[in-house]
Amino acid sequence: MGVVSTPGLEDVTRAELDELGIRARRIAPGLLEAEVTTRQLYVATVWLRTASRVMLRIGSFEAESFIELERRAPRIDWSAHLGDGDAPAFRVTSHRSALWHTDAIAERLHGVVGRAVDPDDPDDADTPVQSFVIRVDRDTVHVSVDVAGDGLHLRPWRHRPGKAPIRPTLAAAALRLVGWDGAVPLHDPFCGSGTLLVEAALLAARRPPGGTGGFAFQHWPSFEPGTWASAKAHRPGDAPSVVPITGADRDDDALVRAAEHIEAAEVGDTTSVARAAVSDLTPDDGPGLVIANPPYGNRLAASDLRPLYQRFGTVVAERRPGWSLAVIAPDDPKLLGNLDRRLEILARFSNGGTPVVVAARGPVPG
Ligand SMILES: C[S@@+](CC[C@H](N)C(=O)[O-])C[C@H]1O[C@@H](n2cnc3c(N)ncnc32)[C@H](O)[C@@H]1O
Numbered sequence: 001m002g003v004v005s006t007p008g009l010e011d012v013t014r015a016e017l018d019e020l021g022i023r024a025r026r027i028a029p030g031l032l033e034a035e036v037t038t039r040q041l042y043v044a045t046v047w048l049r050t051a052s053r054v055m056l057r058i059g060s061f062e063a064e065s066f067i068e069l070e071r072r073a074p075r076i077d078w079s080a081h082l083g084d085g086d087a088p089a090f091r092v093t094s095h096r097s098a099l100w101h102t103d104a105i106a107e108r109l110h111g112v113v114g115r116a117v118d119p120d121d122p123d124d125a126d127t128p129v130q131s132f133v134i135r136v137d138r139d140t141v142h143v144s145v146d147v148a149g150d151g152l153h154l155r156p157w158r159h160r161p162g163k164a165p166i167r168p169t170l171a172a173a174a175l176r177l178v179g180w181d182g183a184v185p186l187h188d189p190f191c192g193s194g195t196l197l198v199e200a201a202l203l204a205a206r207r208p209p210g211g212t213g214g215f216a217f218q219h220w221p222s223f224e225p226g227t228w229a230s231a232k233a234h235r236p237g238d239a240p241s242v243v244p245i246t247g248a249d250r251d252d253d254a255l256v257r258a259a260e261h262i263e264a265a266e267v268g269d270t271t272s273v274a275r276a277a278v279s280d281l282t283p284d285d286g287p288g289l290v291i292a293n294p295p296y297g298n299r300l301a302a303s304d305l306r307p308l309y310q311r312f313g314t315v316v317a318e319r320r321p322g323w324s325l326a327v328i329a330p331d332d333p334k335l336l337g338n339l340d341r342r343l344e345i346l347a348r349f350s351n352g353g354t355p356v357v358v359a360a361r362g363p364v365p366g
Helices: 010-019 038-047 066-075 102-113 168-178 195-204 225-232 252-264 302-319 333-339
Strands: 002-004 025-028 031-033 053-062 087-095 129-137 140-146 186-188 245-249 271-275 288-292 323-330 344-351 354-361
Touching: 010 025, 010 031, 010 168, 038 053, 038 225, 053 066, 066 102, 066 140, 087 102, 102 129, 168 195, 168 288, 168 323, 168 344, 168 354, 186 195, 195 245, 195 252, 195 271, 195 288, 245 252, 252 271, 302 323, 302 333, 323 333
Parallel strands: 087 129, 186 245, 186 288, 245 271, 288 323
Antiparallel strands: 002 031, 002 053, 025 031, 053 140, 129 140, 323 354, 344 354
């Protein structure tokens, strides 16, 4: 099994796999590999919170020309990973190979395996798509199947992510890095569309991050319903915990999105949002965790962000004395220093091209 994480966060995903009873090793930036049983494959796909893709290698063959590609591709057992009526989709990369035109490779594979869905054809709207990942390297064609069918970061509850959302997988990684597992309340004063809140609520409730339906492997002819039932029931972690998870933002549109996401994820029993600027943070002695993905300032100079970060640090220190603090913020020591000089960097990675860190001043009571 190949597991796609985020470069810089491989250890977080590896620790998560470890907790699921799966030993993995990092084989490339952002990529982990593990030998797994079918049950472990299902468990990883439904329970991993920080991974963006789970893949299964199903074969490889050599091809230096389109003729070889078309002659050898039928050796792969594609049909074992295509349900009745499923259409294949190919995500192709090529390096150091005679076959380099990725669209042409995909077109030839469609000729062998099955036609592509047409996004403009209404008749295709309901056709389930099974993605295959094709990596051509030094004239060897490596074929993997995307076990979930699509990226795991595409959480089903997340209909309207909004302007500057954090990827749910990165939000989950930040929660893991600071060690929050639902033992104490959580507050996000820059909640935007509520990604950190919903990820936290699902984690605390010990519910899977993307639900339990709609995975591609459930259509495969080899699908094992009994094994799947046992994988779904695998509840990692301790008993579910019920703590208040709250968010605030000063933008009404963001709050509407957050409320929709909370409702879609069915976490409204623990999770709520309210309109407030960070300066209006309500006092609470704690314990708890303030965690946020404050504005990055892609459109602002870092110097313009400093007063906001400074204000954020001051109100948390004054009004939430017993709370830990964590941020997913630009990798800018001065800006982080404006927020709180005691912040420690726990991880570095890129978020949509911006170098960012998870930084925290803890510890988070567990
Ligand atoms: C980077 S976005 C957060 C995105 C969020 N994590 C998500 O996944 O949607 C920053 C948010 O901070 C909000 N914001 C900016 N300044 C604020 C302030 N002074 N007080 C409260 N919210 C503020 C913005 O409206 C925006 O929604």
